Amino acid sequence: MRGTHGALLLGLAVLSVSAAPASADVRDGVDAWSRGAYGPAVAAWRSAATAGDADAQFNLAQAYLLGRGVPRDMPTAAEWFRRAALQDHAAAQAKFGLLLFDQGKRAEATPWLEKAVAHHEPRAQLVLGTMLFNGDGVARDWPRAYALLVRAAAADVPRASEVQAQMDKVIPIVERQQGLLLARDDEAAAKRPQLPIAPPPPAPVRVALASAVAPPSVARMQPARKPTQPPPAPVVASRGSWRLQLGAFGDAANARRLWTQTAASFPGANVSYVKAGVMTRVLIGPYPSRASASQACRAIRPCIAVNS
Template identity: 50%
Template sequence: MKNAYLAGAVAAVLVAGVAGADVKQGVDAWSRGDYKAAVDIWRPLAAAGDADAQFNLGQAFKLGRGVPANLPTATEWFRKAAAQGHSQAIDNYGLALFQDGKKTEALPWLEKSVARGERRAQLVLGTMLFNADGVPRDWVRAYALVTRSSQQDLPQASQTLAQMDQFIPEAQRQQGLTLARKYEADARALAMRLPPTTPGGTVANAAPPRITAPSPAASSPYPAPSARTSPAPATAVRTSPAPARPTTTVATPPATSAPERAAAASGPWRIQLGAFRDAGNARTLWGQVGSRTGGSPAYVQGGGVTRLQATGFASRAAAQQACAKSKVSCVVVAP
């Protein structure tokens, strides 16, 4: 009887300990790598309706930490937290719906994220608007949103923006840049009105889900760009994925003949090798690959980014050949 009484008392203390825990204690456990303890703390809080705990539990199921990975369960927890206005949950829920092909359902959540300036949502909605993918085509707004995403250092956005440059007329691009400035001001004003978040309330957001941003030419009446890129898969918990940088040395191709160089120098065609928020990165890339193209460098400013281009190619074929020689992701720019 005495042993049974002691066992019951210990159990009561353990239950009280979990019940009395708060979300931050779970975050602390998560930070230590004790994912199961974190999940055990968050689960009853999430069931009771705590939005932070719901978001964190969704992260645990998405990443498979402390529990088996289960994307549908993760999405359901994100939905519950998003319904309560949890900003990060809104971001993840909208992106999860998009990835699941539920674009109509995703749209209102993506719009909420875009209003706050969330860069992944800007890229996704921008490409949807460009391609008329579940929404009416709007190239001006598409360019504005992808510009804002690129300005926030999302590498996939800079790559997509370079592709859009091939198809959107200059007048619409300029309108898009004007709209992008308005979006930036609106996002700053909204951030000033939002209440501050509680430190340690949520787990740091994981790297962006695998968003294969639709190629800008996917639903365009124009030819497809000469190169396509896809974001790297998420491999770590991080808020801002670092831009990929060349890590291998490629042998320099044989030098072109004098007549070939003369033809290239006088041609109107260009190739675009990348778009960078930091102009120094554009110059660094030129130093690494520029000699392989046979062209001359041009640093085109616009939308808060510097586009690295090689100029002076006589024809589309010559430009495509230069792209191939560069050994980096590259698109041809028509005169």
């Protein structure tokens, strides 16, 4: 981290060759590539790419990027990525945006990263989230930055958990809560497994961002408003595979402080502090079913029902 807001720095990873070919030529190229026959793979992809096949264009771009079967040629790689991206190829949109970002062309990179994020591409989530945190070529937006990093970390993108942990030290908890709610809504839109069933929260409110902010106390977390007709108390079982994740923190002390502040909302539940890389997850339960866990989730937000 560096600078007033602790700017985050990234190294960009290379995307793999497409494994879902759309034509016989692309399939033949993938088979050849997997055998290490890079020249025949490139020959198979080139004809399909010239004919407009987006998968072939993406794979041919990878060959030029890596210098396998053809001389390494970054401008040619970028051009083939661009052609595939124009056909709404999510991986190509992400890769083209990442190449532009790596070249310092932030304004040109942003729309392609946004397109890739709309397709739920996790590497684009990592880079765009970092840009939004730093205000690097885009307006600073910490809630959305945090939401994108939570999703990238959940997808096990290299460095995403580390970057999220750095954000935990700077972003106030109110804005992290907003980010978690945004992440939950976006994951629901992506139809990911193990999503909470609880009713969607109200739209998050954008917060005006000030200068550097010290790490906030978790005690500022506010419980959700009580419904007019309180639901019956959730059932906590002696056995069960369902638990509630109340948050994940880079500082384990904050994880324990969160439970101190919220334990009264979950009578009879047990708490576990589970390490996930550099993060400490707060899990409570067990609950006998997803329905009972989701019902308990209504006691406080953010909260996610997970099958552990």
